[in-house]
Amino acid sequence: MSIERARKLQQPMEKQQEQQQVKVKVQKKQWVSTGEKVLYSMATGLVVIASVFMVQFSSTTDTLNRDIQKMEQKIGQQQSxxxxLAYEAKELSNPDRILQIAKDNGLEMQNAEVKQAGVVGN
Structure with missing residues (x-):
């Protein structure tokens, strides 16, 4: 019986040793190291910031272009x-028209010559 008893006592010890061997942790090698993660995060942040800056710059440029186009339209309308008005002023300063208005208002011409007055100051 002592041999059987020794075997029984020995069997739990063998199981404990097997269990201990199974419980050994194996450290897995990481695919990306911590330093690489930091570098990737910084690079991604820079790309995002550059993208936001480019979109903002494009938006500002587009707004300025629209303002310039509106101003050019206003300038074109004002030139028209x-x-x-310059054409109308030229028509209204026609000597024949002025003589006709003078006759209608009772003014008489003393000389037959009609001269166009020049610009004041010349």
Whole structure:
């Protein structure tokens, strides 16, 4: 019996040794190291910041271009109005028209010559 008893006592010790061998932790090698993760994070951050800057710059440029186009349209309209007013002033300063208005208001011509007045100061 002592041999059987010794075997029984020895069997649990063997199981404990087997269990201890199974419990040994194996450290796995990481695919990406911590330093690489930091570098990748910084690079990604820089790319995001550069993208935001580019979008903001494009938006500002687009806004300025639209403002310039609106201003050019206003300038074109004002030039058209100015040309129309200059043409109308030329028509109104026609000597025949002025003589006709003078006759209608009772003014008489003493000399037959009609001269166009020049610009004041010349």
């Amino acid at each position: 109005v100015n040309d129309n």
